[in-house]
Amino acid sequence: DPTTFRIDTGTTSVTCGSGQRVLDALLRQGVWIPNSCNQGTCGTCKVRVTGGMVDAPPAPDTVLSDSERDQGYVLSCQSTPTTDIVVEPPADESGAHHHALRDLAGTVSSLTTVADDTVSVTVSLDDPFEFTAGQYVELSIPGTDQTRPYSMANPPSESGTLEFHIRRQPDGLATDGWIFDSLTVGSSVSMTGPWGDFCHREDEPGVGLILLAGGTGLAPLKSIARAALEADPEREIHVYHGVRTETELYDVDFWRALATEHPNVRYTPCLSRQQWCGRAGYVGDAMMADFGSCRNHAAYLCGPPAMVEAGVRALKRRRMPPRRIRREKYTPAT
Ligand code: FAD
Ligand code: FES
Known part of the structure; x- marks a missing residue:
C-alpha cells in the first residue's frame, strides 16, 4: 500500500x-x-x-x-x-506494564450534575478495556474531527464501566457544545485509549501517598486511590482536593466514607476563595502545613497547570525526591 x-x-x-x-x-x-x-x-x-x-x-x-x-x-x-x-524510542525505565492503544465504543449509562458546572458521567463499554489507574481516554466530539482527553476515575478492576468527572468550559467545543448540551443517558460514545504516563506505580508499595487535585483533576486520583487500597487496605493516603468555593466540591461523601472505612486515608477539601468551617487556601499550602517532611512519601498531582506547578514546588520544599513526584496537567487543547 x-x-x-x-x-x-x-x-x-x-x-x-x-x-x-x-x-x-x-x-x-x-x-x-x-x-x-x-x-x-x-x-x-x-x-x-x-x-x-x-x-x-x-x-x-x-x-x-x-x-x-x-x-x-x-x-x-x-x-x-x-x-x-x-x-x-527512549529506553523504558519505568518497569511498568503498558497497554496497547485501541479504539473503544460505549453507551452513556449515567450523567449526574455533582457540583457547579461539573458532571459525573459513566460509560458502559462494549468490550472490556485494560488501563492503569491514572490514565485517560480521548473522547471523539460528534460531528467534528476533534477529540478531548478525559481521565478515568474508576479503578482498572472495574473496567467495564468508565467513570469521568467533567467540568464545563464556557464556549468549550466538547463541554459546552456537547457534553453539557446534548449528551444524555443512552448516547453512543467513541474514544481511544488508554493514553498517558500518569500511572499508578506499585514500585514502592509501603510508601505513603499524597494526592493533590485541582477541580476535576480529582478523577485520576480517585482511580489511583482505589487501586492502591485494593492492593493494600491499610495504605496511607492523604487526599487534598482544591476548588474555589464549596459549590464546586463534589464526591465529598465518597471520600468521607473511604476515610471511615480505611484507617490511614485522610481527606482534606480546600477552598481557595471562600472561608468556611474547613481548610482555606491552596492544596500545596495545606499540605505544607500538615507535613514537616515529605522525604518518605510519594505524590500524584493533577489539575490546572498553575495548581500542579505550585503543588510540585510545595512538595520539593518539603524534600520529596523528584522521582516520586508524578503529575498531569489539564492543559487546554490548542
Ligand atoms: P475548548 O473548546 O478546548 O476551549 C474553549 C476555550 O476555552 C479556548 O479558548 C480554550 O483555550 C479555553 N480553555 C479551555 N480549557 C481551559 C482551561 N482549563 N482554562 C482556561 N481556558 C481554557 N477535563 C475534565 O473536566 N476532566 C478530566 O478528566 C480531564 N482530563 C484531562 C486529561 C488530560 C491529559 C488533559 C490534557 C486535559 C484533561 N481535561 C479534563 C481537560 C479537557 O480535555 C478539555 O480541555 C476541557 O474539557 C475543555 O474542552 P472544551 O472542548 O470544552 O473547550
Ligand atoms: Fe506529545 Fe505532550 S505527548 S507533546
Whole structure:
C-alpha cells in the first residue's frame, strides 16, 4: 500500500497509515513511548528520527529546543511520516506494564450534575478495556474531527464501566457544545485509549501517598486511590482536593466514607476563595502545613497547570525526591 509507511524502531517495525501520527501508530502496535498530553504542549513524547522524513509542525522552544531539533528529535504525537522512517524510542525505565492503544465504543449509562458546572458521567463499554489507574481516554466530539482527553476515575478492576468527572468550559467545543448540551443517558460514545504516563506505580508499595487535585483533576486520583487500597487496605493516603468555593466540591461523601472505612486515608477539601468551617487556601499550602517532611512519601498531582506547578514546588520544599513526584496537567487543547 503506497500510503502506508514503516516505522523501524531498531527492535521491531510497525505500520503507519497516511496521516497517522507516529505516537498513535507505535502505541497501537505495542511499542511504548512516554506520553502525556497528546496535543503538542508537554514534550513528553519526543523521539529521535534517524532515517527518513516526517511532517512535523512547528513546536514552541519550551517544548522542543533548537538543539533537540538539530539532533532529529520530533514530537511523536504531532508528527506523521512522509517516507518509511527509523526512530530511536527512549529506553523504558519505568518497569511498568503498558497497554496497547485501541479504539473503544460505549453507551452513556449515567450523567449526574455533582457540583457547579461539573458532571459525573459513566460509560458502559462494549468490550472490556485494560488501563492503569491514572490514565485517560480521548473522547471523539460528534460531528467534528476533534477529540478531548478525559481521565478515568474508576479503578482498572472495574473496567467495564468508565467513570469521568467533567467540568464545563464556557464556549468549550466538547463541554459546552456537547457534553453539557446534548449528551444524555443512552448516547453512543467513541474514544481511544488508554493514553498517558500518569500511572499508578506499585514500585514502592509501603510508601505513603499524597494526592493533590485541582477541580476535576480529582478523577485520576480517585482511580489511583482505589487501586492502591485494593492492593493494600491499610495504605496511607492523604487526599487534598482544591476548588474555589464549596459549590464546586463534589464526591465529598465518597471520600468521607473511604476515610471511615480505611484507617490511614485522610481527606482534606480546600477552598481557595471562600472561608468556611474547613481548610482555606491552596492544596500545596495545606499540605505544607500538615507535613514537616515529605522525604518518605510519594505524590500524584493533577489539575490546572498553575495548581500542579505550585503543588510540585510545595512538595520539593518539603524534600520529596523528584522521582516520586508524578503529575498531569489539564492543559487546554490548542
Ligand atoms: P475548548 O473548546 O478546548 O476551549 C474553549 C476555550 O476555552 C479556548 O479558548 C480554550 O483555550 C479555553 N480553555 C479551555 N480549557 C481551559 C482551561 N482549563 N482554562 C482556561 N481556558 C481554557 N477535563 C475534565 O473536566 N476532566 C478530566 O478528566 C480531564 N482530563 C484531562 C486529561 C488530560 C491529559 C488533559 C490534557 C486535559 C484533561 N481535561 C479534563 C481537560 C479537557 O480535555 C478539555 O480541555 C476541557 O474539557 C475543555 O474542552 P472544551 O472542548 O470544552 O473547550
Ligand atoms: Fe506529545 Fe505532550 S507533546 S505527548
